[in-house]
Amino acid sequence: MQRIRIKDVAREAGVALSTAALALRDDTKLREETRRLVRDAAARLGYVYDRSAAVMRSGKSHTIGLIVCEITNPFYAELTAGVEEALDEAGFVVMLANTSESVSRQRRMLERFREQPVDGVLIMPATGTPPSLLEDLERWRLPHATVVRGFRRGAHTGPDNRRGTRLATEHLLSLGHRRIAFLGGGARNSVSRERWDGYARTMAKAGLTPEHLLCHTDIGEAAGLAQSLPANGPTALVCYNDSVAFGATLGLLRSGRIPGRDVAVTGFDDIREAAAWFPALTTVRVSPRGMGQAAARVLLERITQPAAPPRREILEPTLIVRESCGAHLRWKG
Amino acid sequence: MQRIRIKDVAREAGVALSTAALALRDDTKLREETRRLVRDAAARLGYVYDRSAAVMRSGKSHTIGLIVCEITNPFYAELTAGVEEALDEAGFVVMLANTSESVSRQRRMLERFREQPVDGVLIMPATGTPPSLLEDLERWRLPHATVVRGFRRGAHTGPDNRRGTRLATEHLLSLGHRRIAFLGGGARNSVSRERWDGYARTMAKAGLTPEHLLCHTDIGEAAGLAQSLPANGPTALVCYNDSVAFGATLGLLRSGRIPGRDVAVTGFDDIREAAAWFPALTTVRVSPRGMGQAAARVLLERITQPAAPPRREILEPTLIVRESCGAHLRWKG
DNA sequence: CGGCCCGATTGGAACGTTCCATTATCGGCC
């Protein structure tokens, strides 16, 4: 009992090989009756479509390569889920590569995807990725798009990071804070730069000096920094993202301070855990899942219309006011 | 300027097609000199290996399908990272499918993977998956293995869940707790059953009655349950996993109780955030990343030796005592 | 009645590798 091919189905149904192939694709060039005939024969024999042959002949694999900079980061995990969801709907499958922020691993995986039958790649560039990567992809004629982190050129989907931290900073200013520090974002990538920038500009416009408390996107590290914050230090923290904000609140708790009451904290991303947090996290919502879906659509557009100019989709973030900024305490007195 | 094939490289190097093919695979049947000749020619022309043809001819894709029940769950995200890491090392690529605990979506993806050129599938079965799935996979002759959640038969890698909750429960008993409840694990899958079982048996052996506070694996839901816990309720909570434990501590904080001091809490999994938590989470470590790597190896073994009996690898969990169980307070007085 | 067009079906090449059997070359040995 060996594998059944279209040839066998054709013989069983009493039609030519190409007719059977057409029927199995449900091509309307064939009479409905013929199609049913073939379908039945296929079902009887237990025929299973062999994509590898189709891929080789047609050159389309209906597969895309997804390069994730750090899948254990809840934000990127959620984004990945969105990408996968949208691509599945379009009949595409995701090949996953987690680079763990390693530029060399990213390079290796991209070279593999070039050989692999992949119709395009969606990239969240590892921190420190040289912009020349984009040129390579273009030279390779590999359809591509970036998400969250991006370059000046090329198809891209991401949040308006400057606007996001501006909203958070303005909110804290409106609550009366003056010593507001920026926590996290020590990485050299576009997101770090833009988020810092939105905060710094807003501070400058208010006539205040920005202050950068550098740390990586790591709960433990952020917690340590917040814990050792002096009592006469900043009264509010604009955090690089939710994970850093979580760390900040934990650090404050450790040092006996209640986040929201003693020091205001804001996040960025609004990952799932943010609403359930203690205190519930005031944050800038960008909807990672929605962004993943949008990015998938942008890439699919590149694949189906390679000649069209690459689309750049900047999503507007919104400020979600909860408890960690202390706004709710103003009403309670 | 069209795509370069082996044929072109062969002509450039002045050798036969099959010689060039052999050389590009660095086959030792060829003189080193010939291999170099071909390699140089390939480099000169910018030859790119076309895997789709190789896959079709050889029947091996060096690709596996990974079915994740919920990738936004940090535990599974970490596990996915481990799988990807180990497979990459073996020269395999991961096709990702996130089922979001939907049995029908899982079915659909598996059927797709059957057509897709995939050498095997690694599955974290969605809650409610019928055991007949295993029979289907066997009938399809698709090499497979389960991780974390599994069935009675078949290749499997997972933690000793019973032992895990037993360790946690025994620890709480040794700290003097008597009213210990089990929180979470409302899902109908093997993990839920086993973790509950390990707790319940240990309680019974100590002559105490087990108590089940049911909720899904959701921080918000767990927080709500813990928050509304009466003052004369359980003094300790054995949680289904770390996420539920996080929820529990947040809920306790909300109701003005300090987890660890007022109510002891233990988790399960030891995900990354557990150590940084406030209070640092006492939990059962299973090392999701290591488990992912182990599972990948088990599946690869199935693929390379289909005739061998499927391996079942049960990993021993260890109790990591931190602060949330209150053990550290015993010394401080 | 013959030619034409249209829808339905067919035949066969092509995709770019891998795999297997075969040939060529050469040195050593009886």
Next chain:
DNA sequence: GGCCGATAATGGAACGTTCCAATCGGGCCG
């Protein structure tokens, strides 16, 4: 000098689809 084995290289079929051009009937029109 012919035979053998080993090493190095070659030739060509095969994998299972898709794609394109060709064929086949039958109805319609002039």
